[in-house]
Amino acid sequence: MNIIENKTYDKERALYNISETEVRHCTFAGSADGESVLKETRNIVVDQCTFSLRYPVWHAKGYKIKGSVLDEKTRAPIWYSTAGVIADTKITGVKALRECADTVIENCEIDSTEFGWKTDRTQMSNSKLTSEYAFFDAKNVSLDQVDFHGKYSFQYVENLEISNSNLDTKDAFWHSKNVIVKDSVIKGEYLAWFSQGLTLINCKIIGTQPLCYCEDLKLIDCEMIDCDLSFEYSAVDATVKGYLESIKNPKSGVIRVDEVGAVITEESIVESKAQIIISKK
Numbered sequence: 001m002n003i004i005e006n007k008t009y010d011k012e013r014a015l016y017n018i019s020e021t022e023v024r025h026c027t028f029a030g031s032a033d034g035e036s037v038l039k040e041t042r043n044i045v046v047d048q049c050t051f052s053l054r055y056p057v058w059h060a061k062g063y064k065i066k067g068s069v070l071d072e073k074t075r076a077p078i079w080y081s082t083a084g085v086i087a088d089t090k091i092t093g094v095k096a097l098r099e100c101a102d103t104v105i106e107n108c109e110i111d112s113t114e115f116g117w118k119t120d121r122t123q124m125s126n127s128k129l130t131s132e133y134a135f136f137d138a139k140n141v142s143l144d145q146v147d148f149h150g151k152y153s154f155q156y157v158e159n160l161e162i163s164n165s166n167l168d169t170k171d172a173f174w175h176s177k178n179v180i181v182k183d184s185v186i187k188g189e190y191l192a193w194f195s196q197g198l199t200l201i202n203c204k205i206i207g208t209q210p211l212c213y214c215e216d217l218k219l220i221d222c223e224m225i226d227c228d229l230s231f232e233y234s235a236v237d238a239t240v241k242g243y244l245e246s247i248k249n250p251k252s253g254v255i256r257v258d259e260v261g262a263v264i265t266e267e268s269i270v271e272s273k274a275q276i277i278i279s280k281k
Helices: none
Strands: 002-005 019-024 042-047 061-066 082-087 101-106 109-111 120-131 139-150 158-163 166-168 177-182 185-187 196-201 204-206 217-225 235-248 252-264 275-278
Touching: none
Parallel strands: 002 019, 019 042, 042 061, 061 082, 082 101, 101 120, 109 120, 120 139, 139 158, 139 166, 158 177, 166 185, 177 196, 185 204, 196 217, 204 217, 217 235, 235 252, 252 275
Antiparallel strands: none
């Protein structure tokens, strides 16, 4: 590969359309304040570089970013790019990773509102992600050992798998389809309303009014802490360990729980045909 190293670039499209190139120890910043410094690149490696300019990696095909920093000035840093690996990197630019495909993220620290929108085939592992709106309308996402903090996460996502992760969120998984979460902690409010095909395995769920208006909902050996008014109008097959604060008007299915504070069946707008089995009355 060609090598570019120890340079500083600040002009627009500074390295536009380069290919088969390794960019090492370079700085993309300066008074010219140029955009799109690595736009339309092919088969590049970016190693230990610093970015402080807008839209640095757009329409890239075959790229690897490692040991680098993309700071808050790198607005929308990675868009419309495919076949990328981002490793050991810190990203704080807003709206990172939009409409990208085949992206692998490893050992990264990312703080970016609206992260991962409309992406396809994203894998993230051993990383920390902070994002107010994460993975909106994304498809085929895999997260493993991810520490996530946000609010309105995974809305309209389709085909998502999460394992061994901590999710501190709010309205997660709204209108999602085909989601599997296992061996994880999910803390938030109004979890997964209007979801279809959500499966939670060996998870700890914390927060008010979870899992309402769901279709094809499955819980396998989960804990539900501080969860009141759970399962309203949901079609559910659930096994809940320990104490559950309350269940309200589940639509259909079976809910098995060790203990429950209250089962509420009043003011329902649909007939509740769900079976509730309480093992420790």
